[in-house]
Amino acid sequence: SAVISQKPSRDICQRGTSLTIQCQVDSQVTMMFWYRQQPGQSLTLIATANQGSEATYESGFVIDKFPISRPNLTFSTLTVSNMSPEDSSIYLCSVVLSMTDRAFFGQGTRLTVV
Amino acid sequence: KQEVTQIPAALSVPEGENLVLNCSFTDSAIYNLQWFRQDPGKGLTSLLLIQSSQREQTSGRLNASLDKSSGRSTLYIAASQPGDSATYLCAGTTSGTYKYIFGTGTRLKVLA
Numbered sequence: 001s002a003v004i005s006q007k008p009s010r011d012i013c014q015r016g017t018s019l020t021i022q023c024q025v026d027s028q029v030t031m032m033f034w035y036r037q038q039p040g041q042s043l044t045l046i047a048t049a050n051q052g053s054e055a056t057y058e059s060g061f062v063i064d065k066f067p068i069s070r071p072n073l074t075f076s077t078l079t080v081s082n083m084s085p086e087d088s089s090i091y092l093c094s095v096v097l098s099m100t101d102r103a104f105f106g107q108g109t110r111l112t113v114v
Numbered sequence: 115k116q117e118v119t120q121i122p123a124a125l126s127v128p129e130g131e132n133l134v135l136n137c138s139f140t141d142s143a144i145y146n147l148q149w150f151r152q153d154p155g156k157g158l159t160s161l162l163l164i165q166s167s168q169r170e171q172t173s174g175r176l177n178a179s180l181d182k183s184s185g186r187s188t189l190y191i192a193a194s195q196p197g198d199s200a201t202y203l204c205a206g207t208t209s210g211t212y213k214y215i216f217g218t219g220t221r222l223k224v225l226a
Contacts, residue, residue, distance in 0.1 A: 031212045042203060043158075043216040092157060096212040101146045101165055103205070103214050107157040 002027055002095050006106035013083055013113050020079045021109045023093030028073035031096040034066070037108070038089045046091075049076040083113045116141045118217035120204060126223040133191040135220045137204035142185030144206040148214065149178050149189050151200040158203065162189070166209070194224045 003026040013019050023032070032049040047068055048056040055068035070076045080087050093106040117140045127133060137149075145166045150158040162171045162178040164187070170179045177190040187204055201221045205214040 033213065035216075042219050043205075045213055045215070048213065094214070096214075098212075100163070101207075101212065102160055102163045103148060103212075104160065105150075105158040110155070 001102075002029060002097060002104040004093055004095060004104055004106035006093050006109050008109060009107060010110040011112070013111065015084050015113055017083055018079055018081045019083065019111060020077050021091055021093075023076045023078070023106055025074045025095055029095040030073065030098060032070065032076050033094045033096070034068060034076075034078045035092045035094060035105075036089045037092065043092065046078070049078075080111065083111075085113045087111065088113045116206075116208065116215045118204065118206065118215055120202075120217040120220050122220060123218065124221040124223075126225065127194060128225050129194060129196060131194050131224075133194055133222070135189040135191070135202050135204075135222070137187040137189070137217050139185035139187075139206055141208065142182060143208055144180065144182060144185060144187075145209045145211075146214075147178075147180050147187055147204065147206045149176075149187075150203045150205065152203060152219075153200050161202075191222075194222075196224050196226045199223050 005024045007022045034046040035043040037043050045058050046061045049068050049070040051070045067079045090108040092108045096103045119138045121136045147164045149161045164180045175192040180187045201219045203219050204217040
């Protein structure tokens with residue numbers, strides 16, 4: 001299995017500012033992803049965090065708004081830039097272990113933009 | 115574009131009932147499928163994983179099956195308990211990718 005720690009667990013931010021969310025995994029993993037869960041909704045994939053190269057973004061998500069870093073196989077950050085109230089969501093980090101194909105999730109970061 | 119629908123959206127049952135939650139993919143070419151539960155304010159807990167070569171998985175009171183010809187999965191919960199109250203999410207990947215696409219969720223409440 002994999003244990004994923006996310007920081008912060010929650011934050012309240014002013015519109016126009018940026019927030020960086022950290023994701024730390026207790027083992028080296030190749031496949032790491034960032035998801036968003038808007039209020040009352042299911043999870044939507046934002047991007048695949050690639051180690052050593054630029055993240056791969058899903059349709060509707062862009063690097064300028066959600067820059068992602070992946071400096072090594074255990075750590076990644078997601079920044080939510082120039083925030084608006086519409087960015088209020090839970091952001092979740094996920095890894096998939098290649099030996100089992102099982103996905104594991106962090107506890108999420110609950111972001112409220114005011 | 116893959117879309118995943120879960121039926122019912124919400125369910126409230128008395129304790130002890132056997133339940134079936136449904137999940138349907140628009141693209142039936144599902145490679146791996148996982149069922150998760152999400153408790154309010156919490157992350158996701160993996161319940162069952164059906165890998166590409168499998169059709170069914172069981173863990174305790176939970177049984178999940180996948181019909182690849184139709185792109186449909188069911189999660190069966192036997193003898194439901196109040197502790198089973200949560201949102202249940204199905205998610206699947208297609209061949210060649212580890213990106214899980216999530217369903218709309220079923221919000222379950224088991225009454226004592």
